[in-house]
Amino acid sequence: MRIKLYAFLCVLGALLPLCSFVPWVLVHGFDFFLLIQAAFNTPISAFAWIDVLASAATLILFIFWESKRIGLPRPWIALCGLAIGVSLALPLFLLLREKHLIQLSNKG
Structure with a gap:
């Protein structure tokens, strides 16, 4: 059940994020500096992006530590999800983790 939910x-x-990003790219192209300017244009957008960046940093640490703790192979797959x-x-990490834990429980 959890695997289907995580999927x-x-x-x-x-x-959901791509539904906002793709139309912006179609209008402005891949203008990185314009993207950063737009992201931090107002205090509320800066707040949202700083929150996302802090969450991403926390998630990176969690993925590395938890993967090492449970012996999850290829944690970089979940890190690739940060491209979106x-x-x-x-x-994605929770899905990979759940599948790995199921495999471990089936072996033992």
Whole structure:
């Protein structure tokens, strides 16, 4: 049940941010400096982005520590989800972690 939920959250975590990002890119192109300027244009947008960056840093540490603790192979797969955002990387890591824990319990 959890695997299906995490898979569904991965899909949402990828689609929802891309629904905002892709139209912006179609209008402005891949202008990195304009993207940063727009992201920090107002105090509320700066607040949101700083929160996302802090969450991403925390998630990176969690992925490395938890992967090492449980012996999860290839934790970098979940880190690739950060290319879209924390909204994909976190449920992707939880999905990989859950599958690994199930495999471990089936072996023992």
